Amino acid sequence: MQLSETIKLYMTKEQKSLIVTTMNQYINTVNSLVSIATNGTSISKYTTADVNASLPSALTNQCIRDAKSIVNKYNKDCRKVSAKNKKLAEQKSSITIKEPTVPVLKRPCCYVNNQNFKIKDNCIEFPVLINGKSRRIAIRTSITDHQKLIFANAKLGTMRIVYKGNKIVAQIVYEVAEPEYTDDGNVMGIDLGIKCPAVSYISDGSVKFYGNGRKNKYMRRHYKYLRKKLGKAKKPDAIKRINNKEQRIMKDIDHKISHDIVKTAVSHDVKVIKLERLANIRSTTRTSRKNNHSLHIWSFYRLAQFIEYKAKLAGIKVEYVNPAYTSQKCPVCGNVHHANDRNYTCSCGFHIHRDLLGAMNICNSTEYVGDSNIRYTA
Template sequence: MQLSETVKVYPTEYQKTLITQTMTEYIDTVNSLVSEAVSGHSIAKTTTADVSADLPSALLNQCIRDAKSIVKKHYKYCRKAVLKNRSLAKRGSAIRTKAPNLPILKKHCCYINNQNYKVKNNCIEFPVMIDGKSKRISVFVKLTDRQKALFSDAKFGTMRIVIKNHTLVAQIVYEVAEPELKLDGNVMGIDLGIKCPAVSYCSEGSVKFYGNGRKNKYMRRHYAYLRKKLQTSKKINAVKRINDKEQRIMRDIDHKISHDIVETAVAHNVKVIKLEHLQNIRSTTRKSRKNNHSLHTWSFYRLAQFIEYKAKLAGISVEYVDSAYTSQRCPICGSVHHADDRNYTCECGFHIHRDLLGAMNICNSTEFVGNRQTA
């Protein structure tokens, strides 16, 4: 499994100038290659000899690979737009989907493959251009004890150097061995939602609620209000900063919830975590004026992904099951009907919290969909 670590970089003024020049040249080269490919000139057989750029050959090779990847995705989205327009035309609809714009990279960064950088003694070594020649520079970084332990015998992947919040950082990909999955143990069902971010039910009867849905919805509304106010004042940069801050907060919340879920699973000797297959949750969930904003901005997929990779690191497998009627079906008599807000009461006398009912039905479900969530 591949994971990544973000490390702060502390270059000298001279090194900072060299790195900034390298990032600028890297992005300009990728954009130039992409523009060339989209204009009709194939870059399928392009090599470093065909590209004129003030970059080390290792980074130039990476530029060509990145450009090919971007062009491939662009053509894929163009084909989707064409097929959708054909489908709309057959149905007699006057609506048409616009073809995607040419992708242009704006954020200055550069990618360096694992053969061209080293991490050792609180320094990262990688090549840059100095006076027209490729030379390695050694830049000081601060590694935590945990990062030193991870990097001591890790197999590295690609490293990205980028500016985040006005700070130069290196995002280093590394591989970790996945532990063997448990063959014996309990089963845990997880119900994801808005009012209650997550509820777990274990086959041995333990129950736990995670997160604070009311607080999350309040933060969403608060930042939506701030964005609206700033947009009215035409403060576009401030709108972007507010949006980035909200995303960082919500991502951190997802990390904490997924960590707590996996920690609980380990404590109760769980071998399998079952999640709902939530591909169409936004189209199947009941809408309301207060609920719409949270529904369309909350990332159920991201939380499921966090649970999945953390569970794998703990030796717990993850399965996805059909989400149909999980919050409506009585586990005792099997009848289906809606809950009254959060309270579910069946004619047979069974009553329970609606989200807990969902977690219970997910735990007991045999409607297996797959081992991976779809985006």
Template sequence: MQLTETVKLYLTTEQKSLIVNSMNEYIKTVNIIVADGVLGKEISKYTTATFDAALTSAIKNQCIRDAKSIYRKYLKKKAQNSKENTTIPVVRKACCYINNQNYKIADGRIEFPMLINGKSKRISVLTRITQRQISILENSKLGLMRIVYKGNKLVAQFSYEKQEKEETSSDNVMGVDLGIKCPAVSYIKGSGVKFYGNGRRNKYVRRYYRNLRRKLQKAKKISAVRKINNKEQRWMRDEDHKISRGIVNNAIANKVKVIKLERLANIRSTTRSSRKNNHSLHSWSFYRLSQFIEYKAKLAGIAVEYVNPAYTSQRCPVCGHIHHANDRKYTCKCGFKCHRDLVGAINISNSPEYVGDSDIRHTA
């Protein structure tokens, strides 16, 4: 499994100027190569000698690889939407990728090549690396390093391979129901139920940021709006990490071997919504939370399966009768009573309708 770590960069004025110029040149070059492909040129034969760019040869090679990847995705999307005009992809966010053969992290510094006066020379940038990250560097195979803006600061993000624990088969299954009012509910047969997160607090925080954005937009404070957006996203991401960690820790404690989740395809278009909860539905990333649960579970040797979400919160786990709950209270004509989200978790746990992996980025 490939994971990513982020480290801060403490740059001199000259180093920052070199890196920013390379980042801008990088996206400019990638966009030019992609445009060449769209125009019918054979970019598969491109080499560093094919085009001019104020970049080192190693970074130019990475530009070619990235441009080819973007162009292949463009062709695939165009083939799937043959009746529609497919927008030509354009990279806008300033960045720069350096492969693992051309950077070195050691002794609190990162060394990598930059173009200085027309020649490729290595620069040494001061950074701050935690003890955990030092352990990762010593015991993992490193992949690409990406330099990007985080806020108004430059950071380096390096990928590495993490060995997954071997999954073992077992009937001990956890069903997890994801939602808005209750972010997550888990059910393990014979081991009980657990609720995660606080839906009311989540809605309050998102409403607070939404109102604050409106005030700042009226005052035309664009940079402040951007900062608020970033702060809200960091908060939401942190909540997803906490919820997913709680779910996986509970699974480990109960020796669960399979976690079942709903494959929430088209959740935004199929969920009944109101003006009151519409913003919450469209601002919360169900896909991200599912992915956090999946990768943490796999690192712990727990398999993750996605099941058909149809009627999971409406079907009675006892008699199978389907009907809507009254808000959070589910009462069936057979006498079964339960919290609606718990009904969903029970049905997900018992569901035999396996529908594949988590390739659902376009829907959540």
């Protein structure tokens, strides 16, 4: 499993100038290679000799690899669209799906292969171009003791140098061995939503609600109001700043919720966490004027990913189940019907909170879902 650590960089003016130039040259080179490839010229056999870039050869090689990856993904998307349009044409439909646009890197960044950077004595060394020649520069950093322990023992991957706000940081990927999983323990089902961000039900009968959906929706509405106000005042830079602030706040909330969920799972000897497969959740969820905006900007996927990687680090297996009828099916008699707002009452007499019902049915579900298929377990 791959994780990453962010490290602050303390640069001199000369070093910052070199790094900013390298970052801009890097994305320009990648964009140029992508443009060449999408216009019909193959770059599959390109080497540094075929690329005119003011970069060290190590970074130019990385540009070629990144461009190939982007082009492969773009071609795959084009094939998918072509297949869908062909199917629509066979059905004599007047609808056609637009071809995907060619990807373009906009944010200055730079990727450095693990063979071309070194972490040593609170410094990171990597190559840049100085007066037309490749030279290594040593950037002073602030590395915690925990990060030093990680970098000393883990296999390092690619380093990305990127802007974080107005500062330039280094993000270093490293490999972590996944622990062996066992099923000898409790099972936790988690239902994700808007009014209640997450509800967990454990097979030992434990129940817990996480987060404050009302507070989250208030913050979303508040920032939406600020964007509208700043838009009328024609202040795009201020809009960008509050967008970044809103995303940081919501990401922090998701981190805290996922941390709390995994902490609860560990304390109850949970060995398997079950989540709903969240594909098409926006199209399958009932909408209203009040929650339509929240539904279409809510990051269910991000919270699920945070839960998954934190659970794996704790040695807990994560499985995705079929979400059909999890908030409508009675676990006692099996009848399916809608809840009345948050209250679910069945004709057999069973009654429960709707979100808790979802978590309970997810916990008990045996319909495990892959990318496209459902497989049943015994």
